[in-house]
Amino acid sequence: MPLASREDPTPRGRPPSRPVSAPICRVRVGVRLRPLTSKETSEGGRGVVDVNPFDRTVTLSKRKFTYDTVFHPSVNQKELYSNVAPLLDSFLAGYNATVLAYGQTGSGKTYTMGSEAHSGNLGSFQSGKFRESDGLIPRFLSDLFNSLNKEREEAEKAILHSGDCAPGGVSSLVDFKISASFLEVYGDDIYDLLEEERTSLKIREGSNKDTIVVGLKEQVVSSADEAMGVLNKGTMHRTTGETLMNFTSSRSHAVFTVNLHKMTRNKEGDDSMTMSRFTFVDLAGSERMKKTGAQGERAREGIKINEGLLALGNVINALADEERLSRGEKVHVPYRQTKLTRLLQEALGGNSQTLFLACISPSDTNASETLSTLHYANRARNIKNAPTRNVDATKEELQRLRALTNLLKCELIKQKFYSSEEASTTALGEVNDEILLRDDVASYLDSIEEKVEEISGVSYRYFEQAKLPQLPGSMGVNRAVATPNNPPSTNPPTPNETGLTHDRPVYRGVDDETPDHEVTPDDDLELVDALLDSNEEQITKIDGDIVLEEKRLLKLRENIREYQCMKRKFEDKVEEVEKLEAEKQDLIARLEQAHADPSSSASTHAINQQLEKVKSSLSKARLEIRHHQQKYRESEAEAKKCKGLERRIDEMKSQKAALIRKTKDDAQRQKEFKTTKNREIQNLRKRERSAVNKCTKLET
Known part of the structure; x- marks a missing residue:
């Protein structure tokens, strides 16, 4: 189904606006500082990083960085999620959204995302009862289903009270479908975490220039509990390993995606469908083998992780090169360097509203890695995306044509039954409700409908005639369709025309000679x-x-x-x-x-x-x-x-x-x-x- 519409962001629950150019927005960057760990304290580590949430700065030694938002170690998971919640509104309105977690190994990325394995009871997520440690994904899933169910309940109440549709033309939620997928990029191979069999998947470019993972399973979910079951199942299959810096170090980049198909209907009965995607990316942490003590397979995994993050850094550098972009130079963005960067093409410089979360350690023993992460995040702030509202183009065009038809009907009624003074003072596309009840107006509208049906029938017959000479599935045969407004051409085909092109025969009478170029049965x-x-x-x-x-x-x-x-x-x-x-x-x-x-x-x-x-x-x-x-x-x-x-x-x-x-x-x-x-x-x-x-x- 084509996704072709660019619109300004619309409030949740409002009908789609007229397609316009996509607004440009920056990637939002947040930095989360975790507390000192017991291991860092036992090794004599001391805190050298200072964060100021009020002026949104992070200070390391004499270097100061400013971001969109910063989080003190005392900030809990609930407060952190409040910064992600606005993306949910955009997601429900039909926009794609992405949250990326980046940082050194052991800096708290997986904890922040909430993609750790949950061994406890999952039934609490539907009711919104969370553990303090539950991260962004569980809270997002609960909020998503609660918002959709609430919207549907309000729409049903409005219909019951009004006997029709939601008042004021506000769209009412008719139906929605949510599916989830979970994959990991291990080395430079993609694996589906929802499948028992471990098979490397291929990626290709879709018709809308988006990246498609061939064979990736999308599981339909109807509640937050089911969605959490999908997350937990994938997490159990994710590749992890022990290093000196992290007992459960992620050895792969994980991508958890939630897809929403949402249909709404306005008071005229017009349907509008949006198809949006929310992606959570838990990047594997950058590593130094001296600190992790990685050897053999762990060392090879660390090298591959660093290679992927280096390629991601090259993409960020190319997108954030403001000096060259301001001069109008064409900058090559190396998305195809790795599969990870191809998967993140939409999030960085594409059709998505993106939040980049950098997780850092406060310890002086990790100062160089922390500084590298802060530089990385600072460059990401300069990336500009062009998010577009993903609507079903067919339904959008049908809705536009219906509105145009109603407007033209109103103008015809004014032209026929209004005086020139009344017509000039009445707003475009508006008529008095009383005039619509008159018999002569109703008869006039009926005659228009009959004429439209007659014209449609003529067009249909011509269309069927145009289809007859061409076999379905055959190639190289085109027909010029003769319609009342498009008479058959009498010019012979030019030598440079490709394919076998003929004009339909024209019959003028028995005395007329049939031109040489006309086609007989x-x-x-x-x-x-x-x-x-x-x-x-x-x-x-x-x-x-x-x-x-x-x-x-x-x-x-x-x-x-x-x-x-x-x-x-x-x-x-x-x-x-x-x-x-x-x-x-x-x-x-x-x-x-x-x-x-x-x-x-x-x-x-x-x-x-x-x-x-x-x-x-x-x-x-x-x-x-x-x-x-x-x-x-x-x-x-x-x-x-x-x-x-x-x-x-x-x-x-x-x-x-x-x-x-x-x-x-x-x-x-x-x-x-x-x-x-x-x-x-x-x-x-x-x-x-x-x-x-x-x-x-x-x-x-």
Whole structure:
């Protein structure tokens, strides 16, 4: 469903306004300072970061930074959520919203988001009873369902009291659907946290230039408890690990998304649908291996995390480069550098209202990481987004046309039944309610409706005639549609026109000569036959290609079988080299022992001869191994080619099957088409005979 409308933000519950250019808004940035941990205190750490919520500044040493909002360590989760709540209103009005949590590992990002595993009873979220530790996501989900249910209840009460719709034209909530998805970016792979099977997912660009994760599960939820169940299920599958800085360190970037489809109806009965998305991004923390003590797999994870955050930093730097942007220079934004940055393309510089939450540690032991985070957040403040209200363009256009129709009706009534003085003093699109009750006005409106239906019927017939000459699914055939306001063209097609374009025939009388460029029914039938022949040619070509590719595949498989024999020889040679190497080491040891005992000179000579033979055999064996290694690499390359050919042959067979199905369908349509054309020919002949008879009568 297309999302194509740009509007000013509208208050929740109001009908959509006229589409206008999207307002530009900055990414809002907040900084949350957590308290000192017991580990930092035991290591002698002291607080060196000062936050001032009143002037919204953060001070580290002599450096001072200003942000949109800052949070003292004493701020609890409820107070923090109050800064996210305004985004909920925008979300309900049809705007996309994003909250990102960024910071050093162990700085409290996951705690702030509330995406930690909840082992307790989830039933309390629907009623709004939270634990003190519950973060942004649980509170948001509870507030979301409470707001929607309250809006629906108020709308139902208004309908009951008024007997119609909500008074004053205010939109009433008709229905809504909420779904949730949860994924993680581990390394540079995307995994669905709601699926038991761990399969890497691909991403592609959608028709609206948005990023789509192919195969990502979206689970429909009807309550805050169900939504929390989805969050908890995904959290249990998220990749975590222990480091020196964090016992449950997130080893991946997590993205929890809530999708809302909301339909409202105004007093005229017009529906309006909005489709919005709220995304919570819990970024994995930046790490220094000296501090985390990461080794092996943990170290590799840390490197990948830092690579992703570096790519994200490059995106932020490009979007926040005000100097180049002010000069009008085109700045390349490296969204495609990683999958993480592609997923965040909408949140940074796109169609979303974004809150960037930087989480920092107060300890002097983490001062350099804290300073880096503050710089990162400061640059993010310069990013400008263009959020747009996501409405169903079809319903929006229908609503606009209805309003235009009502306005034109009013103007017609004024033109017909008002005096010139009354018409000039009445506002545009407004008429007196009493005049609508008059019989002559009602009769006039009925005649307009009848005329509209008549015109619609004519347009429909022309439309059906225009569809007949073209087979559904066929390509390269266009028709010029003749309508009362769009007469058939009499100009022949120009050589540079693409496709097979014909004008519909024009019948003026029996004495008129048919122009050369006009199309007869027989021409149409020939065109259909040509299209079917084209399908047959494509099938024949694909058959030939399949035969050639299968021959190549057979030859490759024979080569692979030969290489399998070489592989066994290679393995035998490796074993032989290992034995010769062991024998060589044994002889060297015996030779050293013989040199240490002068009385065994004869034995030394024999050992030397034997050692030379072993060295010679070892040299030959190693040479053969190198030769076999080269062949082995070639066999691996051939095996890859073999798999590629198998895939290509399967695709060609699928393409052939699709063409065969299409040919059968086209043959059926051809049969129906010929029947229609034969009927058309008979009708034309009848018309021609009738015209001849009329001419004969006129002559007599």
